[in-house]
Amino acid sequence: MTPQPGEESTETFEALLRYVRDARGFDFTGYKRTSLMRRVRHRMDQAGFSTFEEYLDTLQASADEFAALFNTILINVTSFFRDPPAWEYVRDEVVPALLAERGPSDPIRVWSAGCASGQEAYTLAMILAEAMGVDEFRQRVKIYATDVDEEALAEARAATYEAKAVESVPEDLRDRYFESVNGRYVFRKDLRRAVIFGRNDLVKDAPISRVDLLVCRNTLMYLNADTQRNVLSRLHFALAPRGVLFLGHAEMLLSHADRFSPLNLKYRFFRKVASVEDHGTRHAAVLMAERQGDVSGLASIRDLAFRAGPVAQIVVTGDDTVAMINQQAETTFGLSARDIGRLLRDLDVSYRPVELRSYLEQARVERRSARIQDVQWQRPGVDTVWFEIHVNPLVDTENGLLGISVVFFDVTSTRALLDKVVHTNRQLETAYEELQSTNEELETTNEELQSTVEELETTNEELQSTNEELETMNEELQSTNDELHTINDALRERSMELDEATDFVESLVSSIRLGLAVVDRQMRVVVWNRGCEELWGLRSDEAIGKTLTALDIGLPTAEVKPLIGKVFVDADVSEEVIVDAVNRRGRAARVRVLGTAFRSADGSGNGAVLLMEVVGH
Structure with missing residues (x-):
């Protein structure tokens, strides 16, 4: 079946x-197709x-053309203190509030995601x-500024700007x-040393962790x-407890109330919602530390405890993301931190x-745990x-x-032991009790680790799509404003010139004392x-657009028509005829009519010019 033109275009665009x-390492497949296709077509044009x-x-x-396309897709519209009221709120x-909630020597970590040429990061620094x-x-301060555009990052690292770029920075x-x-x-x-620039793709790269303030404006x-x-x-994973997220004014997070609570909706500030562990299931030592007001470092301890666990463990979200x-x-399985954020089904x-x-x-679906026993793994050159x-599903209350x-419990040694004591009932019972005890301890550990899992969003963001699309178009319009x-x-200069030319022509025509009429090849005035008005008593608005022969005036047009016909035939001749006519007062008058061709810019005749004057009564 032959694809329709629109379908073929879409398939070719996806191939692009x-x-x-695959070839350049920039993944735009998660971008909205409407705005993305518009930007690509703009570069193609x-x-x-x-x-x-x-x-x-x-x-x-062409590597140069790829760079031009990349710069077109990434609309790096940024400035110092962009949207001043929002920065005043910061x-x-x-x-x-951020400084008040932390100790006098605690480090402050800030992440400017999608920093473009660095103005936002340096605004935060000031x-x-x-x-x-x-x-x-x-x-105390570390500001991590990331983007996928290496060219923009190079400009940001230089930290040098034109005078026009710093006009928005207050003078002091x-x-x-x-x-x-x-x-x-x-x-x-x-102060520049406190700002660390690096390449980071929000869609696939691991996020910066334990961030107190995260600025990600007009990216989502x-x-x-x-x-x-x-x-x-x-x-959400990147933010520290009670960390603040600062978004662009087109990004609302209406469907993410379970992960981010609004701090100031007008300027798009949101606070990270505490995870399940903050609702009554944490260890008593953690609760005691909270009551004492010293919770610094607990998140790091929990992360390290999970990392150091003796049993291989993977936690995935409800939508299969690691x-x-x-x-x-x-x-055990050849994984790394870069696999966090990938879909589990894409891993071996x-x-x-x-x-x-x-x-x-x-x-x-069923919220039911499963235990898969006797799983054998034979790798080449390695013992079975x-x-x-x-x-285990991780559920809230x-x-x-x-x-x-x-x-993944490695039960290789247990199986070997069971094989050795298969004929000894007492040894079998002892091994079973040891296994049960180990399972109970590991299940207890697993239950405690459940408190570190963050709830993921499952609702749709379609309510935002229209507003976000309009904001995208607004960003594009800014780039073409100049x-x-x-x-x-x-156009204004051309219009003024045209007005002057029109005034000149009208003044010239009005200044001619003789009767001047111009007709086209259909004899329309x-x-x-x-x-002409004074000679025949007919206003210009009554004559223009009418056929000369249809005008109710005292000019014998039957005698004038041959003259006009000769001018139409030969644009280089001038013809003259004297006719008996009746002027606007109803009196007889002899009128001389001189006819010449009305030439266009290329020299061709488009009509006839008639000059009329009274030569006697």
């Missing part, structure tokens, strides 16, 4: 996105291509330095934090709903040493390993699914000057 992902297939061939051969409310003092800022801050060098403004080097609106859920899961992997699981461990997907689905695998824990101003100025 796959090439960019600039480069002179009409089909995605032609453009894909060029991308495969200065007056968010930063003072606000924090003002609140804490420069010396304390240098000792500009004097304190920038140095003027050769007409450009350079951010203070001693470009992503589709599934990708937004994935990214928001990473942002959320946690401990060190034993990495060693999902089907080797045993097919896990059906058990995960059972846990997800036997596992007992526990698949209302039976809502938070995630699924998969624990071009529109230039076009408007040119095009020009009828004041001399």
